[in-house]
Amino acid sequence: MDVLTVEGLSKRYVIGGSNDGHAATSLRAAIGRSVSRTFGTERHAGEERGKHEFWALKNISFEVAEGTRLGIIGRNGAGKSTLLKIMSRTTEPTEGRLLIHGRTASLLEIGTGFHPELSGRENIFLNGTLLGMTRDEIKRKMEAIIEFAEIEEFLDTPVKHYSSGMYVRLGFAVAAHVDPDILLLDEVLAVGDLQFQRKCFGKMQELGDTARSVLFVSHDLSAISALCNRCILLEHGRLVFDGTPAEAILRYYEHNVTDHGELDFEQRGVHVGDSDAQLLGAEIALMDGKPALEADIREPFRVTLRYRIMTHLDGPTVPNVHFYRPDGTCAFVALPEGARNLGPGEYRATVIIPGRFLNEGMYSIRISLTTFFGTHHKTHLALPSALMINIRDPRDGTTGRYGYGGQFPGAVRPRFEWTIGEE
């Protein structure tokens, strides 16, 4: 069953406008405007109209079924937050409509209405009521909330004496106990200490598993791919992609490529290379041979290149792959050792990238074919961003994170042998 239906949703803001936008302005400016309008001396008609309209969302439509954990990604200003705001009803759409079956709660509202002078317990009531719980419901869940927030001793202390961590924990604890049918999340994992981050992540997963729906807006694409089972991509207020998180994240980095995971230049009749050698195709596949856009961080996968050598060359022609991070850093280059001079013919080269080696997140792969002549080398082709793969860390406690909820820095995240003993 669909719990959420969005139909043709649009939201317009008028920037600096006086009429529809109701933008805050000074009284003098408003009076001045109406005076000049009355006397027809309005000189800057263009400027007046030029208060530009801005469509934060334009004609968005999608449905969300029960149990979906939907990621919403897009660059700054793409309309992600506006969409959540409309869902939580803090702002109204300009056009279109939205149908919600059930109760929504949003973690945009962490600690909303908290008053620093009131105690933790009082603020639980305040915040809980604002989030839509009844008095009885709050009383019933009070113990669970206190336990989740880990603030037992400070329950009757005014929250102004709380540390920022305690404050956030209390806010999340209340919101997490609203028992919503749809939970709206906006970058919440960036808060709190590590242990608490894991707890929040667990709670979110639990909500998704119990057939609740989660809508998750984040810039942390790795968190999206770990948590969500579907993802939409917004660009300039429009929905440009709706599908698996891996595909959406690919689209986020690269708009036009449609065939990541598998490239077949031969079939397409495209010539990639020079007169000596050319690339026929390339693919990324899991160990069972299935082409893939995504690999589990624990599992190996293989990159296969098919190429043709047309002429006799004076040295070995070596296929090589360059793995790049989204920020443009080259993570590493892989090429075979001891490649022989094979002469004209068609060849297939496969490299296995081991599990627990790459970091989570997106890698784009540049494919190259190079002949080494001893004193110099010749690059027959270099195809940037030929393939892409999203490495997914399930963040379920099996990937050596010790509960860390963020993205590990680094181009790779290899697992090495460690020995730790007492001195």
Place this chain on the structure above:
Amino acid sequence: MRLCTGVGAELAVMDVPVIEITADTGRKRYAAEVWRARNLIFLFTWRDTAVRYRQTFAGVLWVLLRPLVTMAIFTLVFGKFLKVPSGDTPYALLILSGLLPWQFFAYGFSGVGDSLFRYSSVISKVYFPRIIVPLSAFAGNVIDTLVALMLFVPLMLYYDIAPSWRLLLLPVVFAAAVPASLGLGLWFSALSVRYRDFMHITPFLVMLSLYASPVGFASDVVPKHLQDYYWLNPLVGVINAFRWVLFDVPFEPPVNGLLGSVLLSACLLVFGYLYFRRVERSFVDVI
């Protein structure tokens, strides 16, 4: 179909409600939404009142101290130095009986007026009918007034004035000040979201209303032929009625003036409310 985001969602437990959100969601079924969110009125009122009474070191005393000090100064200036006549009523009581209705009006108006700003962080994050905020601000003012009314107990004992059956009319008298106070407040709260300058106009109007009302004197010091105009100020009727309730002084309103003030109060409330509702939907996009 039932509206139930945020507040009022308690009804969602048994059956699955459907919320439809469109460009004019907020305008439909407003009364029902306010009713469902009535808990919030109590909650906000309690929050602000509890904080106010807890925060100030003197607690409740502060609410009593304000009118008490003003009363002392007025008594000194008007009663002792200027020797303004107060009829049979002791001067201190005359002042206090003018001061409390005026405070009720003025603090109600100014409290409601800046309520949306005080609540902007909540408003921008959670949905509920926005009118809840000014309504609870006004409710807080009612509580303050009830506390301040306690001042009369020792003073009337001291001057040995026993209240009559008319004391029962006290709620009616104060209720008569509500439309003007709340209406102006609603109007200003919405205006000050759009035009920030209105924040600065409020204190000026509060001061003006003090001198335009018979707080420091009995209203018959105003010349006869101006009485009708004077009574247009809703506070003139309210303060005179309050004195009639407490001290058995005559209450003889000029008909035209009284009708005019009733009409004016009604207009303030209606237009204040309508303006608030018109601007309400765009608060978040502005705040």
